[in-house]
Amino acid sequence: MELLVASAIGVIMAAGVYLLLRARTLPVVLGLTLVTYAVNLFLFVTGRLTVDQAPVLNQGHESFADPLPQALVLTAIVISFGMTAVIVVMALKSYVESDSDHVDLDPQDDGEADS
Amino acid sequence: MNHWIILPLLLPALVAPLIALAVRHDIVLQRIFSVSSTVILLVLGAILMGSTASDPVQSYHLGNWIAPFGIVLVLDRLSAMLLVLTAGLGLAVLLYAINGWDAEGRHFHPLFQFQLMGINGAFLTGDLFNLFVFFEVLLIASYGLMVHAGGAARMKAGVQYVTINLVGSGLFLIGVGLIYSVTGTLNMAHLATEVGRVDAADRALLEIGGLLLLLVFAVKAALVPVQFWLPGTYANAPPPVAALFAIMTKVGAYAIIRVYTLIFGDDAGASANLAGPWLLPAALVTMVIGMAGVLAARRLGEAVAFAVIGSMGTLLAAVSVFTQEAMAAALYYLLHSTIAGGALFLIVDLVNQRRTGYTDWLRAAPPFVHTGFIAALFLLGAMAMTGMPPLSGFIGKLLVLDGVRESSYAVWIWGLILGTSLLAIVGFARAGTTVFWKSAAVGGYLEPARPLAPALPFVAVGILLGASIVLTAFAGPVTVYLDTVAEQIYNPSGYIETVLPTSGHPEGVRP
Numbered sequence: 001m002e003l004l005v006a007s008a009i010g011v012i013m014a015a016g017v018y019l020l021l022r023a024r025t026l027p028v029v030l031g032l033t034l035v036t037y038a039v040n041l042f043l044f045v046t047g048r049l050t051v052d053q054a055p056v057l058n059q060g061h062e063s064f065a066d067p068l069p070q071a072l073v074l075t076a077i078v079i080s081f082g083m084t085a086v087i088v089v090m091a092l093k094s095y096v097e098s099d100s101d102h103v104d105l106d107p108q109d110d111g112e113a114d115s
Numbered sequence: 116m117n118h119w120i121i122l123p124l125l126l127p128a129l130v131a132p133l134i135a136l137a138v139r140h141d142i143v144l145q146r147i148f149s150v151s152s153t154v155i156l157l158v159l160g161a162i163l164m165g166s167t168a169s170d171p172v173q174s175y176h177l178g179n180w181i182a183p184f185g186i187v188l189v190l191d192r193l194s195a196m197l198l199v200l201t202a203g204l205g206l207a208v209l210l211y212a213i214n215g216w217d218a219e220g221r222h223f224h225p226l227f228q229f230q231l232m233g234i235n236g237a238f239l240t241g242d243l244f245n246l247f248v249f250f251e252v253l254l255i256a257s258y259g260l261m262v263h264a265g266g267a268a269r270m271k272a273g274v275q276y277v278t279i280n281l282v283g284s285g286l287f288l289i290g291v292g293l294i295y296s297v298t299g300t301l302n303m304a305h306l307a308t309e310v311g312r313v314d315a316a317d318r319a320l321l322e323i324g325g326l327l328l329l330l331v332f333a334v335k336a337a338l339v340p341v342q343f344w345l346p347g348t349y350a351n352a353p354p355p356v357a358a359l360f361a362i363m364t365k366v367g368a369y370a371i372i373r374v375y376t377l378i379f380g381d382d383a384g385a386s387a388n389l390a391g392p393w394l395l396p397a398a399l400v401t402m403v404i405g406m407a408g409v410l411a412a413r414r415l416g417e418a419v420a421f422a423v424i425g426s427m428g429t430l431l432a433a434v435s436v437f438t439q440e441a442m443a444a445a446l447y448y449l450l451h452s453t454i455a456g457g458a459l460f461l462i463v464d465l466v467n468q469r470r471t472g473y474t475d476w477l478r479a480a481p482p483f484v485h486t487g488f489i490a491a492l493f494l495l496g497a498m499a500m501t502g503m504p505p506l507s508g509f510i511g512k513l514l515v516l517d518g519v520r521e522s523s524y525a526v527w528i529w530g531l532i533l534g535t536s537l538l539a540i541v542g543f544a545r546a547g548t549t550v551f552w553k554s555a556a557v558g559g560y561l562e563p564a565r566p567l568a569p570a571l572p573f574v575a576v577g578i579l580l581g582a583s584i585v586l587t588a589f590a591g592p593v594t595v596y597l598d599t600v601a602e603q604i605y606n607p608s609g610y611i612e613t614v615l616p617t618s619g620h621p622e623g624v625r626p
Contacts, residue, residue, distance in 0.1 A: 020282065025274060032281050039285040046296035069295065072244055076288050079251050083284070086258055087277045094274050098267035103278070105271050105347060 001049055005041075013038035025091035025101045032087065036080035043073045117166065120175040120190045122159050123198055123235040126152055131228035139222075146213045149224040153206045156231060160199035167195045171603055172613040174241065182615045183305040189241035189614055192600040193446075197238045197369060200450060203582065204362050204457050205231050211461050211575035212355040214568030219264035219353070226263070230256035230359065237366050241614055243294065243301040243328075246370065247287050250335070254280050257363065260356045261348065272351035279344040283334040286327050293324030304614035307377050307607055311384030318385060325379050325389045332374070335367025337424050338431060339400040346408065349420035354464030357416070361456035364427050365449055372434055372442070377607045380437075394435035395524060399531050402428030406535035409542030415466060415475035418546045419459040422500050422539060426452035429532055433515040436522045443601035444518035447594060448511040451586055455499040455508060458579035462493050465572060466550060471564045477549045481559035484567065490551035492576055497543035499583045502536050507586040512536065514594065 012034055019031025047066030054061040095101045130152040138144040166173070167190065175188040209227065217223035233253025240246050258280075262273040295301055297317040298309040313321050330341065337345040345364075349357040375390040383389070405425025412418035430452060433445035467474045469483035495506065502508035512532060519528045586593060603609065 020278070028274075028278055032278065035282065035285045039288045043288055043292045046292040048296075069292070072288075072291075072295075075244075075248065079248070079284070080281075083251070083255065083277070083281055086255065087274065087281065090258070090262065090270065090274050090277060093262075093265075094267070094270035097265065097270050103271075103275060105268065105275070105351075 005045055005049060009038050009041050009045075012041070023102055023104065025095065025103055028103055029084065029087055029091055033084055036076075036084070040073050040076055040080065043076055044069055116175060116179075117170075117173045117190070118175070119159065119163060119166070120173060120188050120239065121177075123156060123163070123202075123239065124188075124232055126155060126159070127228040127232035127235070131225040131232070134228065135222060135225035142218050145224045146217065149227060150206070150209055150213065152228060153202060153209050153231065156235070157199065157202035157206055160195065160202045163190055164192075164195040164199055166190075167192045172609050174614045183300050183302045186245060187241040187302065187304075187614055188239045189304075189610065190239060191610060192603050193369070193372070194238040196446075196450075196596075196600060197365070198235055200365075200453060201231060201234050201238070201362050204453060204579070205359065207575045207578045207582075208355050208359045208457065208461070210578070211358070211464070211572050214572050215565075216264070216353055216355050216464075222259065223263055226256045226259040227359070229253075230260060232256075234362060234366055238369060241303050243291050243303060243306070243374075247284070247291060250287065250366075251284060253363065253366065254284075257356075257360065260359070261352045263353050263356060269351045269353075272347045276344060276348045279334065279341075283331050287331040290324045290327035290331065293320050293327065297321045297324075302614070303373070303377055304611040307380070307382065307611050308615070310378055310386055311382060313384075313386075315385070322386055322389060325374075325386065326393065328374060329371065329390050329393060332367045332370040333397065336364050336371065336431065337367070337401070337427050338394075338397045339404055339428075340397075342401060342404065342424050342427075345424055346417055346420040349423065349460070350414060350416040354416065354460045354467065357420070357463075358457040358460035361423060361453050361460065364423060365453055368427065368430055368434065368449060371431065372445075372604065376437070376442075376604050377610060380605075380607060382607070388437060391435055391437055394431060395528075398428045398431035398435050399527060400428070401425070402432060402531050402535045404428075406538040406542065409539050410545070412542065412546065413477055415477060415546055415550060416460070416463045418477075418542060419456065419463055419500075422459070422543070423452070423456045425535060425539060426456065426500065428535075429512065429515060432528050432532070433518055436519050436524075436528075438518070438521060439598075439601045439605045441515070441518035441522070442604055443594065443597040444511070444514035446597045446600055447507075447514050447586075447590075450593075451499065451507040451511040451583065454579050454582045454586065455496060458576055458583070459493075459496040459500060461572070461576045461579065462489065462496050465489050465492070465576065468565070468567060469561065469563050470550075471561050473561070475550075477546055479549060479553035479557050481557045481561050482554040483561040484563055486551060486554055488573075490547065492573075492580065493547055493551065495580050495583075496576075497547060499580070501539040501543055503540065505587060507583045507590070510587060510590045 016031045016034030019027045047069035050065050053065040134145050134148050173190045177186040233249050236249030258277050297313050297320050334341045379389040402425050405421050408421030409418045430448050433441045463475050473480040499506040499508045502512040519525050
């Protein structure tokens, strides 16, 4: 079980990093999304993989499912969702303004005056 | 419990939506609200700094939940000093920006306030996860400010900036998750007591988590090998925003100082001094790359951006020695480099607005309005930045050289600081000569494309350069104060005892 989850997170992360290194904005945004999925899953399992456990600390229970990673991952999901929306809008705006969806900056001129 | 501690967060958090919702159609009211809020932040910072004189560490438990379980804000001398620095720089930048930059796009003032809130939060929080949250607050505001006023190049640079920071946030969460998984806590004071007792088998996970955080903070602080985003971002951002961003690299430096002295400091058992072996070489290379970049820059804005990278190298080289004397020197250099960087970016914009058609490209162009006066301001700013006497950069570098004398790598640090200072002097001399002196030979005259604002932009630059002069003139009292700050950083027991309940530390939720 641990091996399965760990390797799944690793594969998602690797795919995300591969897409991040592409030259155009859409694969980069998709790559970021995959990276955040991998991170969220990772954060979720830092509370250990357990089944059939009491949900919160309770008297009489020797062990329990750790509630904190679940709270953390909720915050992380909200933030990463918002950030993804921001970068999608910015990538779109960048495409509209420069008529190119390349991530790299345009090669700059040598500062010749327009006039 | 001192309720003043939460006001530096509450005030901008309330003023920003007020500006965005209630007065969004009236730029004058927006300016009044924004400037008043920043002035009050400065006063609040001063009050809080005053209160740390008698009561050096104060904690604020939100909802009165006891420490490792609830959210906690901690005010100590370091965070109080940085609150004042943030508000002071923010005020100068705002005075500059209200002369027209803020009306170039929408929502400048709400984003500015949220930016201040995020920075203040990062300085005040006593919890690693909330450090992440406040990083996100300051970043999302900075994304908006970075692309303020739009333009194709700025948007592209903005997408890169957002991407690199989102990856950084992902790494931050992995680091936080790793640390939580082996210690069962994220409260910094609690972590400080727990990391020493982590099982030897789990220590690798803990240290990977700690080093991942170092990588994330290095992205923020623009340390090699993750400094590449900074020149593109700062040179393409609106210059007043770049001036405000001068404090953002220091948020990274603050996080490094806090985490690697409090959590992974001398008391961390087998994980003690986790960052030192990585930080020192990175800082030295950063210094070289930054100052060589000043020499190679093709635009004045780029030169200043590379100088900011180089100054982060100097600052973190002093931090990486991890001694009290070097830390006090690093803090002086932190104050100085924030002010000098902010002033230089504002001067770049003064040049930009007047050199119609040439902007800040390093090419000879005809003289422009106020050439002589702006050249004098640039000279002062460049002298401060490169560390020439008599301004604060000189004293800062002198203190750093003195502070690292005990280190076994002192020769390297000395050699590189002195060598890169020369590079920076040559680079800035070349830039200033091209922009200001050669204009006389070209002849003619450049008319500004748009009517220029009255005196206020010069007042804003004057405040920052004046602060550098004050920092020089009162270097004695300032260093005495910074010694007490550094002493507090290296005696974390006061911090830990204030945050955690007095009856020992509570047991972690996981054995």
